[in-house]
Amino acid sequence: DAGVIQSPRHEVTEMGQEVxxxxxxxxxxxSLFWYRQTMMRGLELLIYFNNNVPIDDSGxxxxxxxxxxPNASFSTLKIQPSEPRDSAxxxxxxxxxxxxxxxxxxxxxxxxxxx
Amino acid sequence: EDQVTQSxxxxxxxxxxxxxxxxxxxxxxxxGLFWYRQDPGKGPEFLFTLYSAxxxxxxxxxxxxxxxxxxxxxxxxxxxxxxxxxxxxxNNAGNMLTFGGGTRLMVKP
Numbered sequence: 001d002a003g004v005i006q007s008p009r010h011e012v013t014e015m016g017q018e019v020x021x022x023x024x025x026x027x028x029x030x031s032l033f034w035y036r037q038t039m040m041r042g043l044e045l046l047i048y049f050n051n052n053v054p055i056d057d058s059g060x061x062x063x064x065x066x067x068x069x070p071n072a073s074f075s076t077l078k079i080q081p082s083e084p085r086d087s088a089x090x091x092x093x094x095x096x097x098x099x100x101x102x103x104x105x106x107x108x109x110x111x112x113x114x115x
Numbered sequence: 116e117d118q119v120t121q122s123x124x125x126x127x128x129x130x131x132x133x134x135x136x137x138x139x140x141x142x143x144x145x146x147g148l149f150w151y152r153q154d155p156g157k158g159p160e161f162l163f164t165l166y167s168a169x170x171x172x173x174x175x176x177x178x179x180x181x182x183x184x185x186x187x188x189x190x191x192x193x194x195x196x197x198x199x200x201x202x203x204x205x206n207n208a209g210n211m212l213t214f215g216g217g218t219r220l221m222v223k224p
Contacts, residue, residue, distance in 0.1 A: 004158075031210055043159070043202065043214040056211060091158050095210060102210050103149070106158030 002026070004107030006092050012113045018080040021110045024073055025094030033104060034067055034077050035091040043091070049075065050097060082114045117142040117207055121215035128193055128222050136188040136218045138203035147206040148186045150179050152199045153217070159202055193222045 005024040013019055025032050034046040047057040052069045060067070064083070069075040079086055089109045095102035118141045128134055140148065147166055151159035163172045165181040172179050176197060178189045188201055200219045204212040 033210075042216045043204075045211055045213075048209070048211055050210070055209065093158075097210060103161055103164060104210075104212065105161060106151075108158050109156075 004092055004094050004105055006090075006107040006110050008110060009108065010111050010113075012115065013082055014115050015083055016081040017114075018078065019082045019086075019112060019114075021077045021090050021092075021112070023075045023077070023092030023107060025075070025092070026105060027073070029094035029096050029105075030072065031095045031097045031102060031104075032069060032075050033093040033095075034075070035093065035106075037089045037091060037109070046077070079112075082112075084114045087112055087114050117205065117213045119203060119205055119213050119215035121201075121203055121218050123218060124216065125219045126221070128190075128220070130194055130222055130224050131192045133189070133191045133193070135190070136201055136220070138186040138188070138215055139184055140186075140203075140205045140213075141184075142205050142207040142213075144207060145205055146208075148181055149204045149206065149212060150186070150188055151202040151204070153202055154199050162201075190220070193220075195222045195224050198222045 007022045032049045037043045046059045047067045048055050049069045067077045089111050091109045093104040093106045095104045120139045122137045150162040153159045163179040168183045170181050176191050180187045200217045202217045204214040
């Protein structure tokens with residue numbers, strides 16, 4: 001079975017440019033999570049969708065960040081405009097919400113470098 | 116505020132030298148304690164979920180245990196391929212996880 005798919009795997013951009021990260025969750029999963037990982041702050045949850053609806057976006061750092069999930073198979077995380085401090089590895093994870101505690105499965109991540 | 120703290124930050128072991136990693140959490144009403152393994156350049160890989168104090172789970176050379184405020188990941192006779200960063204996370208609300216900073220394990224042959 002295909003796991004969580006993320007693209008691109010690496011992105012290098014210049015400050016001020018728009019960046020779009022993409023995620024395809026595991027087929028049949030109905031919850032999707034975007035995380036950011038840095039050396040200083042570790043792995044932080046940015047936003048969480050359930051059945052394509054954003055449930056909690058309290059981790060989104062500021063208005064420059066936005067996320068969408070137009071259907072069950074696709075989600076995007078957009079940064080506009082990007083800044084050097086946004087450089088990090090961004091992970092997408094998905095799970096099957098069963099009413100109890102669900103296991104999240106992570107994608108390979110997108111390493112973003114903003115110059 | 117929910118906090119998850121892992122110790123040590125880094126651990127060097129000789130092959131075959133058993134040890135334990137610690138994960139402490141502050142949340143009350145724990146709904147699950149998760150352990151993940153992360154290799155360089157990859158996403159976290161799920162290992163275990165523990166739900167209640169006294170619970171234990173095993174996988175090969177790894178055994179995870181849970182008390183009311185801590186979880187331990189015991190590594191028995193580790194091999195170099197066990198070298199990785201081990202992350203723990205707790206789940207206290209909905210499906211959201213709070214991760215600890217991780218323990219970087221290096222096993223030398």
